[in-house]
Amino acid sequence: MKEKQQNIRLYIPIYLIVITIYIVAGIIEPTFFTWNNNVNLFTRITPLIFAGLAQTFVILIGGIDLSIGAIISITNVIAASMPYIDTPINIILWLFVPLLAGLTIGLINGLIISKGGFPPLIVTLATGAIWLGVTLYIMPIPGGSISLSVSRAVTGKLFKVIPSPLLILVIAIIICHFILRRTEFGRSIYALGGNETIAYESGISCSKVKIWVYGISGLLGACSGIFLSAWMFSADPLIGEPYILNSIAVAVIAGTSLSGGKGGVVGIIGGTYVFYLINNILNLLAISSFYQFIAKGLILILALIFTSSGVNLDLKEWFGGYFYKKGRLLKKAGNDEQKD
Amino acid sequence: MITNLSPEEHLLTISGIVKSFPGTLAVNNVDFVCKKGEIHGLVGENGAGKSTLMKILAGVHQPDKGQILISNKERTFRNYSEARKAGVGIVYQELSLLPDLSVAENIYMGTWLKRGRFIDWEEIKKKSKIILNEIGVDIDSNELVSALPMAIRQMVEIAKVLTQNPEIIIFDEPTAALSIDEVNRLFKILKVLKEKGKAIIFISHRLKEVLDISDVITVMKDGQIVITEKTDYFNEDKLISAMVGREFSEIFPPKTNKINKEENIFSFQGIFKKSKKRVDFTLSKGEVLGIGGLQGQGQIALLQSIFGLKGCTGIKMTVFNKKIEVKNPIQAIRAGISLIPENRNEEGIFLLLSILQNISASTIDRRQFWGLIKRKKERDAIEDISNNLSIKLVSFDQIAQSLSGGNLQKLVLAKWLLSDPKVMVMLEPTKGVDVGTKQQIYRLIRKLAEKEVAVIVYTSDMLELIGICDRVLIMNHGFFTANLEREKITEENIMRASVSNINLLTGIK
Numbered sequence: 058m059k060e061k062q063q064n065i066r067l068y069i070p071i072y073l074i075v076i077t078i079y080i081v082a083g084i085i086e087p088t089f090f091t092w093n094n095n096v097n098l099f100t101r102i103t104p105l106i107f108a109g110l111a112q113t114f115v116i117l118i119g120g121i122d123l124s125i126g127a128i129i130s131i132t133n134v135i136a137a138s139m140p141y142i143d144t145p146i147n148i149i150l151w152l153f154v155p156l157l158a159g160l161t162i163g164l165i166n167g168l169i170i171s172k173g174g175f176p177p178l179i180v181t182l183a184t185g186a187i188w189l190g191v192t193l194y195i196m197p198i199p200g201g202s203i204s205l206s207v208s209r210a211v212t213g214k215l216f217k218v219i220p221s222p223l224l225i226l227v228i229a230i231i232i233c234h235f236i237l238r239r240t241e242f243g244r245s246i247y248a249l250g251g252n253e254t255i256a257y258e259s260g261i262s263c264s265k266v267k268i269w270v271y272g273i274s275g276l277l278g279a280c281s282g283i284f285l286s287a288w289m290f291s292a293d294p295l296i297g298e299p300y301i302l303n304s305i306a307v308a309v310i311a312g313t314s315l316s317g318g319k320g321g322v323v324g325i326i327g328g329t330y331v332f333y334l335i336n337n338i339l340n341l342l343a344i345s346s347f348y349q350f351i352a353k354g355l356i357l358i359l360a361l362i363f364t365s366s367g368v369n370l371d372l373k374e375w376f377g378g379y380f381y382k383k384g385r386l387l388k389k390a391g392n393d394e395q396k397d
Numbered sequence: 398m399i400t401n402l403s404p405e406e407h408l409l410t411i412s413g414i415v416k417s418f419p420g421t422l423a424v425n426n427v428d429f430v431c432k433k434g435e436i437h438g439l440v441g442e443n444g445a446g447k448s449t450l451m452k453i454l455a456g457v458h459q460p461d462k463g464q465i466l467i468s469n470k471e472r473t474f475r476n477y478s479e480a481r482k483a484g485v486g487i488v489y490q491e492l493s494l495l496p497d498l499s500v501a502e503n504i505y506m507g508t509w510l511k512r513g514r515f516i517d518w519e520e521i522k523k524k525s526k527i528i529l530n531e532i533g534v535d536i537d538s539n540e541l542v543s544a545l546p547m548a549i550r551q552m553v554e555i556a557k558v559l560t561q562n563p564e565i566i567i568f569d570e571p572t573a574a575l576s577i578d579e580v581n582r583l584f585k586i587l588k589v590l591k592e593k594g595k596a597i598i599f600i601s602h603r604l605k606e607v608l609d610i611s612d613v614i615t616v617m618k619d620g621q622i623v624i625t626e627k628t629d630y631f632n633e634d635k636l637i638s639a640m641v642g643r644e645f646s647e648i649f650p651p652k653t654n655k656i657n658k659e660e661n662i663f664s665f666q667g668i669f670k671k672s673k674k675r676v677d678f679t680l681s682k683g684e685v686l687g688i689g690g691l692q693g694q695g696q697i698a699l700l701q702s703i704f705g706l707k708g709c710t711g712i713k714m715t716v717f718n719k720k721i722e723v724k725n726p727i728q729a730i731r732a733g734i735s736l737i738p739e740n741r742n743e744e745g746i747f748l749l750l751s752i753l754q755n756i757s758a759s760t761i762d763r764r765q766f767w768g769l770i771k772r773k774k775e776r777d778a779i780e781d782i783s784n785n786l787s788i789k790l791v792s793f794d795q796i797a798q799s800l801s802g803g804n805l806q807k808l809v810l811a812k813w814l815l816s817d818p819k820v821m822v823m824l825e826p827t828k829g830v831d832v833g834t835k836q837q838i839y840r841l842i843r844k845l846a847e848k849e850v851a852v853i854v855y856t857s858d859m860l861e862l863i864g865i866c867d868r869v870l871i872m873n874h875g876f877f878t879a880n881l882e883r884e885k886i887t888e889e890n891i892m893r894a895s896v897s898n899i900n901l902l903t904g905i906k
Contacts, residue, residue, distance in 0.1 A: 247747075251749055255744055258744060259726070
């Protein structure tokens with residue numbers, strides 16, 4: 058029980074921020090509260106949430122995946138290149154061929170990084186460039202098409218109320234959370250991110266975990282690419298590029314520490330919302346796009362302050378008091394660990 | 398208790414110093430004086446507060462309370478460079494030299510001599526030469542530090558401190574890695590410095606050396622000063638009983654376990670990589686084996702290779718007369734081998750993960766079903782083991798970093814006990830833990846030996862080696878020089894074997 062409480066407490070601030078921004082947006086522009094607007098908004102951020110999930114896994118082991126953009130692009134292109142006449146077999150192809158492609162690309166990343174012992178930053182930068190080239194070879198200009206009914210099913214509303222993207226995402230996040238918290242594999246991810254040497258000496262097979270984490274990143278990247286194809290009804294070979302850095306930003310805002318071993322997926326919807334809503338508000342206020350960039354940057358730096366410096370996104374720490382002091386003292390204990 | 402000198406003669410007066418770290422009171426109300434031209438020995442067990450006190454003096458830590466007077470002027474240091482300016486120099490136990498730079502560069506590191514805005518290399522080389530000559534070291538100041546033997550590096554370290562012309566020089570275990578000849582050389586330097594009127598504080602675990610070189614000795618225990626007296630007052634026994642505060646037999650549990658020499662429970666054969674020499678040993682049933690010797694003679698690499706880490710080649714091991722193959726930690730754990738690592742914070746504990754994640758890290762695969770963790774079973778197992786070891790904690794989800802040193806060590810022990818080891822390899826099992834935890838760990842080691850676990854301990858604490866081991870193998874330069882059993886495990890025998898280049902038993906080089 059206590060574990061649950063602690064985790065929830067960790068994610069409260071990000072969702073409080075979301076609610077605050079949401080209310081502010083609603084006051085500025087009352088139509089903001091309409092259900093349609095919200096469904097729209099949610100559909101728009103879904104690909105980024107998937108990309109953020111992918112990045113979260115990789116960042117948790119202390120790595121990074123710069124090829125996520127290319128994975129999104131190539132799976133997007135593959136999905137829109139499948140035959141689009143509505144038959145069950147075609148729908149399965151549309152779904153599984155890109156998924157398989159994403160998984161394979163991710164596993165290759167993982168293999169190179171773990172077996173070669175190379176830095177993930179450079180490896181994924183390189184493979185990202187290669188796969189972007191392949192994508193452009195397959196489809197040099199935007200095009201392709203997918204089945205209309207599939208598109209409606211994925212981006213529409215279930216029972217005319219619940220937006221399907223929300224449903225898909227909630228399921229995806231629950232699965233990810235379950236993997237991270239309840240499975241041996243998830244435990245190994247945190248251990249590996251916490252300290253690779255200790256993880257290795259604890260009998261965790263680090264290379265296997267690494268390979269599969271990059272595999273999962275590829276798989277989730279593919280989800281993003283497939284969703285984009287359904288939403289846009291076609292494909293664009295350069296669609297993934299902005300997701301490279303935005304996915305990292307979203308993962309960090311959601312509370313995952315870039316040094317690894319700390320964070321999770323529960324904050325990811327909130328993190329993405331914050332990232333997007335601020336721009337949305339600035340748009341509503343008709344503020345020039347330079348300021349939007351500045352705002353994005355500032356949010357990211359704030360997020361870094363909260364995660365990397367070891368300050369928890371903990372309510373009690375925000376509002377001072379006894380626990381704050383105690384927390385600080387305890388933290389100091391680790392740093393000053395005396396050696397006599 | 399303190400020598401009755403008038404205050405004017407004291408170069409250094411420390412009074413009422415208190416320093417606490419969360420969970421421990423490292424230095425508790427300490428008074429300490431040192432005068433010009435005096436070598437002041439400072440002894441005490443690991444964790445007695447010597448190093449913390451010296452780090453306060455050198456500005457590394459800031460005291461919670463108390464006063465430091467140097468030449469009767471009150472001083473507070475916010476960092477090392479302030480202390481250095483006030484005339485305090487410290488020669489650390491871990492060498493702080495950069496191996497890929499030259500001797501001269503190292504000596505003037507951070508305190509560059511300049512001509513205008515540029516570093517004056519000619520002057521630096523000239524001055525380095527003069528300082529090295531002063532302490533009787535004849536080396537080229539252009540030479541790289543990495544090319545020098547350990548003892549000479551220590552001299553360079555001293556030269557580096559001397560450039561600032563300190564009045565008070567602290568030597569924090571300078572002899573730990575030196576042989577007897579090299580120690581004598583160091584002592585000559587100490588005497589030269591003493592004649593120049595410097596105040597020297599000398600910290601060492603080797604009591605004989607302290608008795609030889611010091612004029613006054615202070616004994617610390619549990620953060621307090623037990624006694625300060627002229628050296629004539631002490632002998633080795635008096636020092637030990639002052640350091641320990643109780644009888645030897647009270648700290649270490651009696652060696653009551655039966656050893657069955659006929660029955661081999663563990664054997665190791667291998668060739669040590671660095672020395673290319675055979676390092677074979679066996680363990681009898683119920684025996685605690687210690688690996689001793691000076692620090693850095695390959696003991697750690699040897700024991701790590703049992704666990705599937707690098708260090709030896711051509712390894713053949715048997716556990717209970719069954720051959721086992723261990724190439725990596727995964728296989729080691731499967732074969733029933735546990736390793737308590739040397740550096741708790743770097744190799745033992747995931748500082749940012751929870752206690753639960755830490756303890757179960759090496760055994761998750763035993764409590765899972767198709768990859769899913771059996772959480773109830775896990776909690777029960779962890780609750781059990783942490784109650785057994787009486788780990789003080791608030792909740793299992795508490796972040797490990799928030800525990801004190803002793804509890805962290807117990808956490809590492811809990812993690813490895815949970816894997817039900819047949820062979821328990823322990824590197825420095827009591828480094829940086831309090832006395833109470835130490836006793837607990839000693840009792841645990843006995844208990845393991847009684848349960849017929851093969852316990853192999855490496856420790857740099859000689860008292861510990863004598864107190865807990867049934868048999869001690871001494872290692873020097875990557876091979877064993879002696880095999881000491883029960884009554885033969887004495888401080889003198891260990892020291893002699895530690896610095897010898899031949900196997901004292903067989904006489905083979």
